[in-house]
Amino acid sequence: MSDKIFKALIVDEQDDSVISSVKEWSVDKLSEGDTLVEVDYSAINYKDALATVKNGGVIRSYPMIPGIDFSGTIIETTHDGLKVGDKVVVTGQGTGVSHTGGFSEIARVPGEWIQVVPQEMDLKVAAFVGTAGITAAQAIHRLESIGLNNDKGASILITGATGGVGSMAINLLKAQGFTNITALTRKKSTDYLEKLGVQHIISTDEMLENTRPLQKQEFDYVIDTIGGATLEAILPKISYGGGIALCGNASGIKFNTTVLPFILRGVTMFGIDSVQLTSDEKKELWQTINQSITKEMVESTISNDVSLEGILPVTKQLLEGTHSGRTIVSIK
Template sequence: MNKTFKALVVEEKEDDIVAKLKECELTDLGEGGTIIKAVYTGVNYKDALATIKNGGVIRNYPMIPGIDVVGEIIETTDLILKKGDRVVVTGNGLGVTHTGGFSEIVRVPNEWVVKLPEMVDDKKAATIGTAGITALQAISQLEKIGLSDKNARILVTGATGGVGSIAIAMLKSLGYDNITALSRKKNEAYLQQLGAKDIIGLEEFMPEKIKPLQKQNFDYVIDTIGGESVAAILPQINYGGGIALCGNASGIKFSTTVLPFILRGITMVGIDSVQLSNDVKTTIWNRIGNELDEALLAKISNEEESLENIESVVTSLLEGSHSGRTLIKI
């Protein structure tokens, strides 16, 4: 292993936040018993927030962002893992409170590491990443509250983002055909390739006045954007249906009433992918390997960039012009 390696380091300088590619050493990394040679890392909205002032992600500087990483073990003190294992790390504070994946070398606690199934290669794992774990957990939670009818009317918001794209592809892989994507119309062709039947723009979706109860247009919803769009969705969920909340790109607040819950018996579930146990993550990765249609996954935008070009990727995420997944090839 080289003594030095490249990493994107976010630092606080003169009341501002600066992100620069720097030469680092092992002593610059967080503690842990497993050292990984990174192969890929995905760029998530949370990573973009980590590079700006008041992004609400990083509180202690300097920090290497990157909330997921795929790579090969170089060294480990774990009794089960071994050198050469292909592994993935997501959540658990990676890239937030512990140095993360935007680095050629990553060091993490042993218990954070998940060995990849043989049917999931490195690039597929990176395309899935934290976004896919979140999407699959959302689907799993909706299944627990009743999602099973293949004719169910499902709405996915923020549909061109990583979570939304993977959610649509997985739902289509599972046989659901009645999927509506909330997104810009210009993304219609891309979303239909993934499996969306209809595309609705946010402008036409949001009413001038949100009524406590409206026409029951959807049975289940995966919401990746949060904000007031949630207030507009809840009154449209069918009796006994549900919504999974897993994002806040449009804000953390919304106003609603109790009527959709007590008169239509809908369920709202929150989706967290950070603190999931390795058992749950392993189940999700096996499900991805066994059930996600490879042809649909291949349609998800997964452009490769180098660490040197990460700034432009982050900018597009913050501006809302980013689609699919961008993978940093290490």
């Protein structure tokens, strides 16, 4: 199998730039692992887009195959508990960053990174969920620990709402019966968010208008995917005893705030990182997600379906902030 040739999107350095192109590759050039997977689907995340540009802060060594998520079928393994023919999914764990990833017809990973797909879940749906879904589910889980589940009418704000994590968070919250979801977006068109069925839509500019350290209590819980100045503006608006889950930095890694939301309103801030979750933790989240996924959810959130050759135009849209929803990559 080591001499098997297949196609993959390869990102490599060339002089002072980064070049991305679909090339023929071989198994012996893949990162180490005890399991080979024939990849059916992947999905394009913001981190994948950063991997295609110089100084994106994602890829640690070149050449690299991006793709932090993929689903497919095991074609070779020596890992206990796995067998040839298993339908599986991989999210995070360094794939597409420090370990060759899912934008490839064949992937090789350590077996402990692999989740066997729930029996009733399609491989395309597994890729659709991906890291975005796991991250959204973990953020919701952390907010549940401070009372989110106690009130289905709680005011919930989702930032970066047209992105992968934001879209999945809205879907999962709706599936759990929450009825007061506000979407924050910088996009002028609200068609996609209306299709998702959020109750309120506000613009980023509107959020940034007031900079006082404590403001009217508008949101009980927040899932923030963008950070930066927007996070600064949100913290003073969180209700007493509420909380915010941070899981992105599209608007920057730095923010200024005061201690007042924390010591006068008892606000809790969670940091969300789904990359290094244990296999058992991911398995529990997958079970939760599987109970919520519907055909309508998938259809309303998948924006398009591309081949390996169609990845780069989508990563450009992600970097420019013009992309909405989830793009699936059909590999096989």
